Amino acid sequence: MKPRLYLAALAAALTLTSSALAGCSSKATEGGDEKDAGGVKTGEGVTAKTINLGVLTDMTGVYASLGKSVTQAQQLWAKQTNAAGGICGRSIELTIRDHGYDPQKAVAGYTELEPKVLGFSQFIGSPFVAAVKGRIDGQDKALVVPQAWSASLLGSPYIRVVGATYDIETINAVDYLLSQKRIAKGDKIGHVYFEGDFGENALKGSKYAAQQAGLTVVEQKIKPTDNDMSAQVAALKKAGVKAVLISAGPRQAASLVGVAAAGGFKVPMIGNNSAFAPQLLGTPAAPALTKDYYVAASTLPIGDPGAGPAKLAKEYKAAYPKDGLDNGVVAGYTAASVYGEVLKKACAAKDLTREGIDKALLTISSYDNGFGITNNFSDPAAPSTRQSLIMKPDLKVPGGLKVVRPATAAKAAESYKAGG
CATH class of the missing domain: 3.40.50.2300 (Response regulator)
Structure with a gap:
């Protein structure tokens, strides 16, 4: 629809x-x-x-x-x-x-x-x-x-x-890939996203980050009922993207990563906070997820020490x-x-x-209940934070995620007007 x-x-x-x-x-x-x-x-x-x-x-x-x-x-x-x-x-x-x-x-x-x-x-x-x-x-x-x-x-x-918010979280995700030199100016990045509010807000973030860094976004819009990402992987591979963002659910993430690995499409992939569930580590997609898949979020993972x-x-x-x-x-x-x-x-x-x-x-301008990020609720027009943690799937950690970059707000995330 x-x-x-x-x-x-x-x-x-x-x-x-x-x-x-x-x-x-x-x-x-x-x-x-x-x-x-x-x-x-x-x-x-x-x-x-x-x-x-x-x-x-x-x-x-x-x-x-x-x-x-x-x-x-x-x-x-x-x-x-x-x-x-x-x-x-x-x-x-x-x-x-x-x-x-x-x-x-x-x-x-x-x-x-x-x-x-x-x-x-x-x-x-x-x-x-x-x-x-x-x-x-x-x-x-x-x-x-x-x-x-x-x-x-x-x-x-x-x-x-x-x-x-999803747009800022996505900007921080792109910044992580840039900081790790996984992508560079002039590259194409793919973005697989749900149609509607969630995915299209995340897309605003990827487009802004791409504009700031000299990247090009190759879009692949999907529905929440789409579970097979074969067509999307084929299109992104053909386009020559160097990394893929995914703003969807765990099922779509597992298919995307698994199909890419099976087809020899070896690029880093990174999802928004809802694009992972530890149950995925019990599927055939597990080796690919633990190798080069990442997740951005605004709280420490449950398995953090x-x-x-x-x-x-x-x-x-x-x-x-x-x-x-x-x-x-x-x-x-x-x-x-x-x-x-x-x-x-x-x-x-x-x-x-x-x-x-x-x-x-x-009246709550500095709230942290011990999960990695301080939130400010004094301004309804602003997100409570512009920081995101970057995590990576790990079979050895309870909950399946470990932190690979602590809470960080990219320069592009700081300059961005939420909502685009």
């Missing part, structure tokens, strides 16, 4: 769902906010005993493996928070819906949960968040911390991305002994921790309403 048609379909689904449940959106004006015995103002999703947060995830679609670990990490955070006494005298409850990376299910899930929750600690899928952005900004005003990093989400005081990842890995394995470790664990736990910090500040200000939550987030 073409990007415009895709977004039109999302908009249509949103319109139908919103019309059918329009009554849910008027609740903010029907009773107003209340105060508890301690003088704390409360509103949607907050009772005397609980704070309810929504989780819109993907456990059955293109990001199923990551969605599961992101969600379980957030459940772990909630359990730990409640065991320590909760926040503002209240326990944290997560209401979870699996949208399977389906636009209609994502919009319907949002419409169902929004009246019942204070906000959302997870919402996977940039296109789906973008589809309800008008409602979030216009009438709902519930803080959403998405597992999505598109620059199109910047500027909203209520949708706050944790980490570098640092105190933060090591502690989380131990706690996660204790809670979910049958499940493996991946970067979704860090991403989910980090997003939930940010939400928790916001709730604590809002409680201190005696305002657990949606308005109070939004104000509290703006």
Whole structure:
């Protein structure tokens, strides 16, 4: 489906769902906010005993493996928070819906949960968040911390991305290849990317980086349902590219790297944060992935020996002994921790309403929960960081990734205006 048609379909689904449940959106004006015995103002999703947060995830679609670990990490955070006494005298409850990376299910899930929750600690899928952005900004005003990093989400005081946006992350990825002298001025680089918000935002980053470095980008647009990258590899090999960027899911990354290796197409490949899952290291693509594939992200990997990842890995394995470790664990736990910090500040200000939550987030200008990068949330129009770590698959490391370059912001990433 073409990007415009895709977004039109999302908009249509949103319109139908919103019309059918329009009554849910008027609740903010029907009773107003209340105060508890301690003088704390409360509103949607907050009772005397609980704070309810929504989780819109993907456990059955293109990001199923990551969605599961992101969600379980957030459940772990909630359990730990409640065991320590909760926040503002209240326990944290997560209401979870699996949208399977389906636009209609994502919009319907949002419409169902929004009246019942204070906000959302997870919402996977940039296109789906973008589809309800008008409602979030216009009438709902519930803080959403998405597992999505598109620059199109910047500027909203209520949708706050944790980490570098896809365009900046891609610029840092290109900079890594340049710094390692894997590519040079005059070279062509390939970019395989999902149609829609995620991939096309990443493409803006690769084009900007290419312009700054004297490179040429050879584009290969794909759909989330495309799993065989044979045609894309053939086209890029024919074009003579010296490296390949991939802004897609783990399945596409595995196919891309595996097909290239089988065909003798030996160039470095580097993906955005969602273009890897450790399960790939159990496939025939493993040798190629560990040889010359890299991943850019805004948190340390779960297998890093640092105190933060090591502690989380131990706690996660204790809670979910049958499940493996991946970067979704860090991403989910980090997003939930940010939400928790916001709730604590809002409680201190005696305002657990949606308005109070939004104000509290703006006061957090230097937040690092031990996962490699300090985030600044004081400006909704700016990404919380311009830094990215570069990682490489490694069979010997829990979670399958090791850091090969620490958190760095390329000069091009610093000069770039997010969103292009």
